[in-house]
Amino acid sequence: MIDPTVSSPQPTLPVLFSVRGWPAEVNPAYITFVDEMRSTGVEVIDVYVGPKGFKSLGEWAGAVADEIETRHQTSESLHLMSYCLGGVVTQVALGTLTDRGIEADFVALIDARHESPDYRLQRGLDSLYSVPWGFRIRHQLLRLTPPDSEAVRTVLKSVVWRSVRSLLELPKRGWRSRRRVVPWIFTEMHLSHHWEFRALLTPVYLYSAASSIQKYGDGDPTVHMGRYLRGGFTVRVVEGTHENCIEPPYSTDLIARINADRRAVVAGVGAFQ
């Protein structure tokens, strides 16, 4: 077996655009991760556009796409990387870039995920973020369709059960309790929960933590991203949890893995040829 993280000679890698969803105050670990990646000799440009002032995730991601387009040398191939919410923003920004005729040659999404419709329902996230009813119904319909194919009775039961729970909690919590709102992440979460994602045709490398697959994916290695990735994807299961997979000691292997995948792409022997 060849160790894919060891290859020589190493071709020079293009600039890596790192799309960030959270500000440095919310997630300083990712800033450190990017610095650690830079210390391996690769150039990384941090792309961060705050969510304030945007009415939708599409608008926000459009501004991110503008930023990438402005800073990217068109002669060079486009490599993108993002983590957590940044992955979701990148997913939308990629669609915008494709519409503009710009195709990324390498896209890495580190432990990015979509919540399953059942998870959103049980946690009351649709209510918390005031998601329109049409959207909620469409998402619950997903549960009835393959590959999940839950029974109508199971879906209805979970909806009724959640409604009863909401009613019981009403006197204690009130209508749309403000106590559940985390102010420093609310805008980002509100925008992302309101967005109905399109299919993405760009192939993607997913670096997913095993614990996230188990905890949020219900065994789906893409953690519910797969439905949208129609151009192909490959899953690299990484060490650690969602929070610490980008920190030492796990970050070292993850960076080596990303660099190896990028080198393979540059050499024309990447997963997607």
Added chain:
Amino acid sequence: MTEPPILPTLYSIRMWTEEVNPAYITFVDEMRATGQEVVDIFVTHHGYSTLDEWAGGVVERLLELWSEGTELHLIGYCGGGDLLITALPILERRGIHADYVGFIDIRASRPGDALRSGLYSLYEIPWSGRIWRQMMRLTPPDRETFGEVAVSIVRRSVRSVIELPKRGWRSKKRRNPAIYRQLWLEYRCAWPGVTTPAHLYVCPRSVQKYWPNDPSVGSARTLLGGFVIRSIGGNHETCIAPPYSTDLIARINADRSAVVSGIGAFQ
């Protein structure tokens, strides 16, 4: 391209009989001519009442032929690919994860297209199956509007009523006896979620014809373990015949070599 090294045995899953699709038999022979061992697995559909049961029969046959502990390489074309995609979760449940899986030009039928072509009626799909298939059209990422879906159902119903005096109820004229029962089994089944990664060899014409804007031709929803798409020459019928088959075989051998060397798409 240089001759590939000797690779593990490739198990080829076939749905159609030799009489229905002789081209695939020739394709397998052409693959063998490159020095690779290919085992043709054909289990007739007779006696099975669902595609899942039929795929179970295929798995039993495969396990008789495959030696545990050796690498498992699988391939399927057209209906054979549909059988293979149904067989994979059965293997996964038994703790067997294939090292290489190749699908040559497989496709899922688009619920809207199947409705328009009257395939639900032709293959006697139960009403519950018809309903969830149309519901799929409302869900993301395709997200057709309720109005669009409702109009297409009404239009199809009106057309069926108009054609009734000419064609009769469930016209037998539309049935091709050589393939009817196999397709009957296939249309009644939903593709399950598969966590084994796969290589898709897809004709761009199939994408254009059957599922524009989905290079996986409807497979993405099912392949949860990852997939790569290799665009191949020809159309659905000719891609496995010369001259296109030469490149396709070289591509398959190269992908299998990469898997054996540990540098494949899925590591």
